Amino acid sequence: MQSLRDQDALIPQPRGNLTTVCAVVLVVVTIGSFVLMSPQGLFGCVVMAILTVTLGPLLHGVCLLTEETVHHSNRYHGRALLNMLPACGLSGTNLLIPGLAVLLLYLTEHTNQYQLIFLVPVIYTVFKRFGILCPSEVEVSEICESRKMNVAHGLAWSFYLGYLKLVLPCLEDSIIAFCATHQASSPLWGRSSRKLLILIPLDTNIPDKLEEEDDNIHFYDNLPNIEKNRAGVRNRVYKHSVYRVHDEHGRQVHDCVVEYATPLLTFYRMSQERMAGFGEPERRQQVLLFYRTLQHILDQSLECRNRYKLILLNDERKDDPHFLSKAILGHLEQQEKEEFNLNPPPFQETQQPFLTATALPPNEEWHRPELMSREPTLMISLEQPQPLREPVENTDHYLRGY
Structure with a gap:
């Protein structure tokens, strides 16, 4: 028979955040190496890298927006343009990051590599459309699982x-x-x-x-x-x-x-x-x-x-x-x-542990406790609640008995 351990090993677990941790560690190690080797111009190089990476998806999103606007605007209800922008990857965050990168690059006065800024996004767009930079099967599976699209x-x-x-x-x-x-x-x-x-x-x-x-x-x-x-x-x-x-x-x-x-x-x-x-x-x-x-x-x-x-x-x-x-x-x-x-069976108590028959007062009827062999029931009293009694000092009464 198939054991539960073998069955649990077959079932795929939800994907975690190990990929994110690896990416952060890779960035920290790379930037740390650049700081040790050539700290001059590190800020400008980081801004240049951010700009070249983000402009490619941005330009590809513009191409997608053109297709959606010309042929598929009927898929978007209401304000079509506002709905098409995030669908094509042109959300506020995707537009804000390249804008800040351009501003920082202008302030640092790195003007000798502007050709690279225009060339990299264009190459990225061409590679993207020809399937060279398409998402991997793992990425597609992760997207479908996280968005419940399977x-x-x-x-x-x-x-x-x-x-x-x-x-x-x-x-x-x-x-x-x-x-x-x-x-x-x-x-x-x-x-x-x-x-x-x-x-x-x-x-x-x-x-x-x-x-x-x-x-x-x-x-x-x-x-x-x-x-x-x-x-x-x-x-x-x-x-x-x-x-x-x-x-x-x-x-x-x-x-x-x-x-x-x-x-x-x-x-x-x-x-x-x-x-x-x-x-x-x-x-x-x-x-x-x-x-x-x-x-x-x-x-x-x-x-x-x-x-x-x-x-x-x-x-x-x-x-x-x-x-x-x-x-x-x-x-x-x-x-x-x-x-x-x-759900172990309830403990069946046959007698009271601290009260024996010899300790009972005379002429009192002995009532054996009921066996706990059934499910507990809720008992509701119909009597009116009584006020609490005030404490009574009876120390002197006990002392006189001795």
Whole structure:
């Protein structure tokens, strides 16, 4: 069975700030070296470098603005020009930095390198348009992840808002109603199996029936339908299937609600369409991002908390014909142990520790305390609140007793 450590190693983590730290260290080391070697004219050289670096993107933004103004102004609503400027990279900050650099260069009277100032931005613009200075795949991926522009982010939110948020709050009631009509199935439901088990295979290979994937899994019945009025459709039906999962020896049997994450079918179909430009490596990466995004969304959802379990299936162990049943049973057993450790049974107190029967006054009836074998309840008193008593000095009373 795939361990949780291996599963965590598969899931990509959000990109951090190590790139920024490396860039800052590189700038500090370079400027420090220039200070040690030739401190004269260092300020002018720094200003010249800033100007040559920022003028290239600025000039490229002007070219983009020309294209947008002539052919695509209908994409921008309202004040088109004010919306086009930041979209083309001509925001206030991008305009302010080159302006300050030009002013500082003028004040320092570095006039012998003006040709370089004009030549570098022009070369940058040409290289940019011919794809030589295009963003790398890592940069594009980072932009898409930070701005939630991946296919995985959209499908994860759609799966949550259009399905899980609607059915998970009603799942427990459906299971209770199912067990009431299926008495033979009731003992086979553990605490961990009263959740929706969502399977997420990395290869997006999703069969129509789970028993086709593993013969230790058998369809048992469907839960009662959940009906919702949705998008103009009256009483739209949502249903879940109950499967009976056996181990290899037939000793462990669990009834549980299992299904694949249906958005994975979209990933698979996109990888089969040439015009989608969605190959197998991209599909695998998007599945992992889908898992991470969906896990984050469900962890923050009060309606869905503790009503689901995401099971990531690694495609490297497909040679085992009972891999799926082992993965399901492994997650159920682990969840049972986690819930047992986190919620230990309450301590059952049988008698009061500091009060014995011999210490009771005569003719008093002995009341044994109730066993703490049920959930605590809230007790509300209907009596009016009484005023607090003032302290009474009774030291002298105790002294007279001695």
